[in-house]
Amino acid sequence: MTLPVELVSTGSELLSGRTLNRHAQTLGERVRALGLSLVRDTTVRDDIPAIREAVQSALSRVDVVFVSGGLGPTSDDVTREALAELLGRKIVLDQVSLDVMQRRYDRIGRRMTEQSKRQALIVEGGEALSNSVGLAPGERLEFGGKVLFVLPGPPDEFHAVLEDHIVPWLKQRYASVAPAAEKIFLTCGIAEAEVARRFEEAGLAPAGIEIGYCAAPGRVEVRLTSAQGDEKAVEAAGEEARKLIGEFVFAEDRRLMEEVVGQLLRDQGATVAVAESCSGGLLGHRLTALSGSSEYFVGGVVAYSNDVKVQQLGVKPETLKAFGAVSEETAREMAVGVRERFGVDFGVSVTGIAGPTGGSVEKPVGTVFVGVADRSHAWVRRFLFPGNRVRIKEWSTQMALDLLRRRLASLLPKEGDGGGRGP
């Protein structure tokens, strides 16, 4: 059973658009590994009544509450005041924290202002948690079976206090809590609704296991979770799920498609080059996002205009004339052309209509051909992708990478073909 915990993030800048609140993600990920489950994040302004009410409300629901931000030196840092009011306690100077601050100021030869000293204040009765990155310490407060952790707002300070003090404490206190068991499938080429339909038709709804989904262009994450930490039940359900959707699974952990493809290329000592039209460079960008990609990626051509397709990739002008730039034939010649000209094992191509203009009845916006060529064959798939320009570029590169992955994993028929299916 996992233990529910809550977070109260304080800071007007988190609500005005100025700053992105990353605390829920950081904390949620970290405590999950300890068997704790973050069930709510309440983000409020630097306002004493709002902070007091949000923390009180969280304490009424769960036994462990984290509060971030508002510990700095300026007048809008009011978290201590709000907590002191809520608990009916005083605010006191923590001499140890003040000494640490004094030594840091001495080291850089600067005088500590009265304003700065405010950061050594804590709520009475708590334990100060030293901050190895910034000045203001965190704090742990315990009362009536509840635990309140106070953390500084800057993400690197939040992280430092969490790792240095809070995680070790939680590990010891909640050693008996079993973390949730989880099995993940990342799929490509099957829609979220279709995965759900297959599971439903097969009656895959094992007791005690929660099925979750998360969809992105060209990728559906399927999660089987046992909150009770029942590894065996999760494994068994995973076996069943694999039978239903296994052909679409490209990873059983949270890896990016480009990582999976990169690993396959590296394992096989193979090299690749890209020929991109509508994706405009995104395919190369994704393939080079990982360190060490120069082992297998040599480069490519962004062939946005027809002239570039002909001159830099050797696409035949008659092909463009007869079938158009967005066609199976052009995609094939682009993949073959870049492979030959760059002297690599695999050529990968993308050509399509990212929109919002340029569509026709036969080839509406979202029509994209992706191709893969090896030394003897070329495979091309036609798709019609939904969404806006950015989405269509994401879809295009994801399906091009998946086609290369299938070739590398020997999942493609030996004869090149032009079949395909929608996303």
Place this chain on the structure above:
Amino acid sequence: MTLPVELVSTGSELLSGRTLNRHAQTLGERVRALGLSLVRDTTVRDDIPAIREAVQSALSRVDVVFVSGGLGPTSDDVTREALAELLGRKIVLDQVSLDVMQRRYDRIGRRMTEQSKRQALIVEGGEALSNSVGLAPGERLEFGGKVLFVLPGPPDEFHAVLEDHIVPWLKQRYASVAPAAEKIFLTCGIAEAEVARRFEEAGLAPAGIEIGYCAAPGRVEVRLTSAQGDEKAVEAAGEEARKLIGEFVFAEDRRLMEEVVGQLLRDQGATVAVAESCSGGLLGHRLTALSGSSEYFVGGVVAYSNDVKVQQLGVKPETLKAFGAVSEETAREMAVGVRERFGVDFGVSVTGIAGPTGGSVEKPVGTVFVGVADRSHAWVRRFLFPGNRVRIKEWSTQMALDLLRRRLASLLPKEGDGGGRGP
């Protein structure tokens, strides 16, 4: 006086560490411009009682509440159910939304499953808000002086429904709310701390005007805001600010660097091609992110390996041997080479060390050369960028685009030079 509003973000993935919740930032920023103030974001799991309670609580405090997520086709999408329970209303099929979905499925030649149809459900009595990016519509519900907006969870769909339907509605309904007056400068090539130092030294601290900053790789946004809506005071402060940082300003509204560059190219009827090494395709991707980019962008070469630099761009082998692939000379030959081979007005190049490996004492990780060539000159700048691989790629493309912008705006010296400065 601003009107307080609240957000309830739903989604277990936002609390487990899997997904970063960007909605509060997006919404906070957007409604601020309309004179509304986001005062709280409550993030809860895909859990009917939790969603119901959070929305009820928000409605007890403010008159306008936004709810995001949980509108998808699967069983963990329960936001409609929670809202229907809370309001004591039924869930009904929205025929218009279903028809739109059906046409989209027809267009890509696929069958709509029963599961998918769930996405056309709305809470009775509301107004469906069509989703131009994904399938599930949003909804506006009004009751007893309160307004509840329901938005889909994927960030681009959230954004689309917000811009297409909610912002126009809010503008009309709350036209009498005086929005804050704001002046924005987007700068490139100057650090946030340096902007602040210049303002401080010049004593730029006008009464009633708040100065805010937001930094990203290669971009610092400077905001001058009057919460009282004093347009004149903001304009006057803007005039002063322009004197201090004007040479670094690339936009006075929230445009992307690629939009500014694209507009300049279009205005001048000029064409561009790119030669990318360490950026791996990101420069082309950015230049093609905007509709209509084929008017000025013809393509490019991703030259990751030295062989590709020589064969596809005409970089001299002796240049690579004498100066290395990451050098002023190579950057210049790449820019000149791609311009000539692609027959365009401008060639832009990027070559550098994105890391984490490959650095040396003379050329540490983050060393990047960017170049721009026109018919008669070439300009190269050397930089040392901070951060990880992804950041260095972002910095590189931003500074390459800025160099092209400066050339297009006739801000570069006529003679090509190799000088440069850090970010």
